Amino acid sequence: MIRKATVLDLPAVKEIYNYAVLNTTATYDINPKDDKYFVDMLNEHTGKYLLSVYEENGNVIGYVALSRYSKRDAYDITAELSVYVKNDCQNRHIGTQLIEYALQEAQKNNRFLTVVSLITSENEHSIYLHKQFGFEFGGRIKNAGFKFDRLLGVDIYYKNFQ
Template structure:
């Protein structure tokens, strides 16, 4: 497995990974798949400032990705970033998420502009919760029934890590 910064050529596969979760899962509260053109601004907002976008590559193909994104648009929040990790459904259970988490947190710790990493995790996502606990994230609270997807209301938990 090779962990590296994402490049433009990765975008179609990253979009495929994300859209799979949009359609089939509840890790994101987006409900409609994105097109490449719609996802381009998201891509362009990364690998600038303290917002890296990294890829776990297996056999030359992205198997997953991790980002640190803006947590809130207000300037005082600039040192707090939101973590997201998505793994191709065919590569789950193969430690891709763990390797991405380790690498993205290393980047956060190396960047003096980053003070806190926050993750917003759907309450039913036990694998993500376990991964965050393993890396020392602290549970910060739940917003109950924050979103409606797949015919049900879903809670979201907030997890944080000082870096």
């Protein structure tokens, strides 16, 4: 079941995200985030922005966010998509369901005209998944980050609804 996140979901969201921070290049964060970070995240995802969780048997095992793409006003028609799934729940199409849900929400009442994802260039699984939803390659920034003692690129994928 996918539903809007509440403050009670934040410990599970924190666990999922911090695992990615410490073990993957899915995020360019290097240090785990504290409770305040996730409370702020929940508070920032109100109104047209979205933070939803995937719950199974009472446990949050994934989440999706449609976040502000930029603080500049002209970008208010664009959201940044982020999807994270608990490590031991990968390859069960949970990410697929979360992206599908977020894209449906993004289109409701013309909430957003464009959704953007910034994906580590080596993350072939995420790139494949985004392409399945019609995201287009918008460019690559080489050497955009440094994590695990190596340089990483980031690919920009976007989906326009009009």
